[in-house]
Amino acid sequence: MSSDLKRALATACVALSALMAATLPAAAQAPGAPSPGEKVAAALRRSPVYVDAAYADSVPPARQRQLVRQIEKTGLPIKVALVPLVQGDAYDGEADAFAEVVHDRVDRRELILVTGGDKWSGDLNGYEWPDEKQQAHDAVSAVGFLDDMKEAGLAEQTAKAVKLIAEGDGTKVYEDATEHLGADGGDGAGSGSGGSLPREGADDEAEGSPGSSWLLPAAIAATAALALAAGGLYFVRVRRRGRGPRRYPSATGSPFAYPQAVFAAARDADEAGLRRRTEAEVLALGEAVQSAGMTTPGLRRALDAYAAAGTVLDSARGLPDLAGVLALVTEGRDALENTRDNAPENAASPLPLCFFNPLHGRADRRIRWRPLGRRDQLHVAACEECAVAVRTRRAPEVLTDDVDGRAVPYFEVLAERSVWAATGYGSLLGDTDEEGLAGRVGRGDFSRGRG
Numbered sequence: 001m002s003s004d005l006k007r008a009l010a011t012a013c014v015a016l017s018a019l020m021a022a023t024l025p026a027a028a029q030a031p032g033a034p035s036p037g038e039k040v041a042a043a044l045r046r047s048p049v050y051v052d053a054a055y056a057d058s059v060p061p062a063r064q065r066q067l068v069r070q071i072e073k074t075g076l077p078i079k080v081a082l083v084p085l086v087q088g089d090a091y092d093g094e095a096d097a098f099a100e101v102v103h104d105r106v107d108r109r110e111l112i113l114v115t116g117g118d119k120w121s122g123d124l125n126g127y128e129w130p131d132e133k134q135q136a137h138d139a140v141s142a143v144g145f146l147d148d149m150k151e152a153g154l155a156e157q158t159a160k161a162v163k164l165i166a167e168g169d170g171t172k173v174y175e176d177a178t179e180h181l182g183a184d185g186g187d188g189a190g191s192g193s194g195g196s197l198p199r200e201g202a203d204d205e206a207e208g209s210p211g212s213s214w215l216l217p218a219a220i221a222a223t224a225a226l227a228l229a230a231g232g233l234y235f236v237r238v239r240r241r242g243r244g245p246r247r248y249p250s251a252t253g254s255p256f257a258y259p260q261a262v263f264a265a266a267r268d269a270d271e272a273g274l275r276r277r278t279e280a281e282v283l284a285l286g287e288a289v290q291s292a293g294m295t296t297p298g299l300r301r302a303l304d305a306y307a308a309a310g311t312v313l314d315s316a317r318g319l320p321d322l323a324g325v326l327a328l329v330t331e332g333r334d335a336l337e338n339t340r341d342n343a344p345e346n347a348a349s350p351l352p353l354c355f356f357n358p359l360h361g362r363a364d365r366r367i368r369w370r371p372l373g374r375r376d377q378l379h380v381a382a383c384e385e386c387a388v389a390v391r392t393r394r395a396p397e398v399l400t401d402d403v404d405g406r407a408v409p410y411f412e413v414l415a416e417r418s419v420w421a422a423t424g425y426g427s428l429l430g431d432t433d434e435e436g437l438a439g440r441v442g443r444g445d446f447s448r449g450r451g
Contacts, residue, residue, distance in 0.1 A: 035287040036090045037098075041105030044079045048072070052083045055116070058154040070159060074166040076134065078112045080158055085118040091283065093118050095125040100280035101287060103129060112136045114161050116154075124161055126170075139170025145177035271319060274359075278316075278325040282309045285329045288336055298335035301436065305332030308441035320401045320410050320420055323358040324446075327425040328437050330362070352426030355380035355411075356396040363427070367391075371411075380427040419445040 034042065043050040048071045051059045059067075059082060071078045081102055087093040091101065095118035103111055112134060113127045126140025140161045143149050149157055164170050289302050296302075309328040316322050334350050354360040355369075363381030369390050370377045386396035400407040401418065415422035419440050423429055426437055440446070 035291045037101035037284075037287050038105050038291060040081055040083060041102055041107075044081060044102070044106055048078060049080045050082070051080075054084045055082045055154060059158065060155075063155040067155070067158060067162065070162055074162065076112060076166060077108060077110045078114065078162060078165060079106065080114045080162070082116040082154065082158070084116065090287070091118075094279075096276055097280050097283050099125070099127045100277075101284055103127070104284050112165060114140055114158060114165075124157055126161065126165070134165050134168050135170035136165050137170070138174040139164035139167075142170060142174035142177045145174070271322070274319060274322045275313075275316070278309075278313055278322050278329075281326060281329045282306070282313055285309065285332045288333065292336055296336065301335035301438065302332040304438040304442060305329065305335060305436070308438040308446075311441055312446055318402065319359070320399060320418070323353070323399060323425065324420050324437070327353050327358055327420075328441065331426065331437050351381045352424075352429075353381075354383040354386055355424045355427035356382060356386040357399040358425045359399060360385060360397075378424075378428070380424060416448070 040050055047068060049064050049067045051064055067080060071080070079102075081098075083098065085091055085093045085095055085098055091097040095115050098118070099113050099115055102113060102115075109130060111127075111129045114136075115125045115127070117123050118125070123144045124140050126136040126138075128134060128136035142164060143157050143161050146160070149160055152160070164173055167173075285302070285306050289299070289306050292299050292302065305328050309325050309332065312321055312328065313325045316325060330353060337350075351363040351366070352358075354363045360383040362383070364384045365382065365387055366379055367382050367387050367390055368377045369380050369382075382390065382396070389396040398409045398411075401410040401413050401420075403413060410418065411421045411424060413421040419437070422445070423437060423440065429436065435443075
């Protein structure tokens with residue numbers, strides 16, 4: 001069996017163990033107890049390396065201390081979080097979601113995060129905020145393709161990833177390491193028969209005696225099936241490492257701590273990228289709700305917002321719906337945040353997202369705006385950019401929706417067809433409105449618009 005398949009098989013076994021553990025009945029979490037993401041973040045605030053118990057044999061304490069010293073010598077804000085991720089866990093097995101949650105909890109503007117593999121592959125993943133000046137994503141991705149890492153364990157691979165990040169030339173290393181893959185079919189997969197396994201797996205099978213597989217005992221057949229699944233896992237890993245669109249990390253992992261920075265990135269994102277962002281935000285809200293005490297005054301409203309955000313996300317068709325998910329998450333976060341720290345009862349309600357384009361982030365002020373062709377004015381929440389545009393009699397940048405093949409401002413869609421047009425993503429709701437966006441989604445306004 002090739003070294004790649006061995007590593008994939010080991011990863012599959014770890015994932016299987018974690019998945020079995022996740023399906024066992026768990027004790028109810030005590031009110032106010034830290035969420036899984038908060039536990040990891042709290043450990044990373046104390047040390048730059050966190051290793052889950054599932055990987056304790058692969059990265060023992062002595063190797064962890066070596067990694068800590070290596071990271072400290074770089075002088076870079078590098079954190080390593082090795083946690084097994086499988087479908088059905090708190091992050092649905094997605095390294096991207098795990099990274100966003102950890103970054104949100106660590107609460108550092110500048111952060112380089114190295115995580116373990118996820119449900120798609122056993123490879124390490126690299127993330128960097130707020131930009132890619134250390135080329136961390138490519139540096140970590142290159143590790144799995146380097147010849148000297150073919151037989152390396154998890155500790156050695158992690159150390160190599162930290163070294164490549166520190167050198168700051170990860171993109172070139174990645175391109176050099178994967179250059180040969182283009183000749184094998186264009187997607188990084190081997191050219192074995194049927195394309196479902198790497199070439200090494202096909203060669204190993206060819207060396208066996210023809211027609212003898214049906215004689216294998218049941219135990220060996222089961223092992224072979226597991227190896228085949230691991231081979232498929234390896235194949236998926238190779239395909240995913242193709243040079244597709246680069247991940248863009250969130251500036252904070254949450255639109256609430258630094259809203260303008262987060263939404264500035266979201267504004268230029270394609271729909272798939274924004275969908276990944278909203279999934280991470282919904283997950284973060286779920287963790288925040290789970291961590292809140294049962295006596296938190298805004299808990300019920302936050303729960304409603306979380307449920308509504310999930311409903312919209314499941315059937316979101318485009319940017320307007322995804323922006324609605326972010327507006328619902330904002331509503332849920334506000335319900336929790338504004339009931340903490342003994343906030344005064346007469347404190348002003350937080351502003352919703354920008355009326356003209358919610359992807360601009362949290363509004364800065366309320367302004368009076370008269371839509372073209374109308375006599376009456378609307379009192380809407382606007383970001384600084386849009387407020388200046390209105391004040392100087394320029395058209396603000398608006399979020400558009402598709403109506404019969406035409407792109408129109410979302411607020412020009414009939415209110416009965418769009419809960420976003422009816423509410424302005426919260427701008428058209430009064431401060432005393434008890435229902436909120438979540439209530440309208442809950443009573444079916446979003447679903448009726450879809451119909």
